[in-house]
Amino acid sequence: MxxxxxxxxxxxxxxxxxxxxxxxxxxxxxxxxxxxxxxxxxxxxxxxxxxxxxxxxxxxxxxxxxxxxxxxxxxxHREMLYRRRQLAETLQDMRHLRRGSVSLRVGQGMISEFVKGPLAQFSADYPDVFVDIHSGNMSETINMILRGKVDMAISFGPLGDPPVMVRSFNRGPICAILPPDHALASLETITLEALAAQRLVFMAEQFGIQLYINEMFREQQLAPLPAYQCNHFSTAAALVMSGLGIAFMTRPLARHLVERGDIVAIPIDHPLSYTATCHLVRSQGRRFTPAAEHLWKVLVNSMQSQSIWRE
Incomplete structure (x- = not known):
């Protein structure tokens, strides 16, 4: 009673x-x-x-x-609101087949590639679906996925073993980004010892690529102090093109700048550089709407076509 x-x-x-x-x-x-x-x-x-x-x-x-x-x-209360929203979206999908919304978090260094590839394809297939895109650090993203606030995420860097479904893809090598006229620009690969003696551009600590860079230097027992630190890859690229330092990016991220001749991307001579991974993340037991499920498949196919598949 x-x-x-x-x-x-x-x-x-x-x-x-x-x-x-x-x-x-x-x-x-x-x-x-x-x-x-x-x-x-x-x-x-x-x-x-x-x-x-x-x-x-x-x-x-x-x-x-x-x-x-x-x-x-x-x-x-939040769980009830989330379930109500999911019910409304599912019913809407059933009524209109291709309507609804999808929410995801995308690592900053992968936004341009995501927009030009998977998102362009998904938007052509589901033109009436609202897509909510944000960036953020990985721990916050995992928490939002577990709470049902985000459908899925694309991240880069060490992930650990979170209680979510993960699909991982090779994104190496990580490259040192230099201006074309730099004294080291003609090298095929570059060592961490050579980099430690240069003026370096580091990303903020929450960036996956910076976690890799830190670990590589730590394994070589090197502790270089950066000349600059920033939280946008565009800022890092601008510093490099101005001849103020050497930054770090993956080849896919640096590709358009390399093709334009603005920079040179030289792979770092370290095993971690070549095994760097990005991840697609979603909840273990959560049922997606048809639109969200389609976007997940588009992302998986896109990553598989460009990278080495890793379970």
């Missing part, structure tokens, strides 16, 4: 109020965001606390924060 009563009191409206309090950091701010009186928010949260017999909010300075029990309820 008690379980049935609790279930009746945990309504979607009350959970939405609790969620908004957590997002806004206070009852008054939540009330303004929702468009109701603060007393209405307080009353609904109080009803939840009374029936659950556990506090859901606690004061922290001028703000209120959600307790562990409150976080569980908010997570439940």
């Amino acid at each position: 008690r379980e049935q009563q609790i279930g009746q009191e945990i309504t979607e409206n009350r959970l939405a109020y609790l969620y908004e309090v957590a997002m806004q950091g206070g009852i008054r701010a939540a009330a303004e965001a929702i468009g109701v009186n603060p007393s209405a928010v307080s009353r609904q949260v109080a009803i939840l606390e009374r029936y659950l017999q556990i506090p859901l909010l606690e004061k922290q300075g001028r703000n209120v924060v959600v307790t562990q029990a409150g976080k569980l309820l908010i997570e439940h």
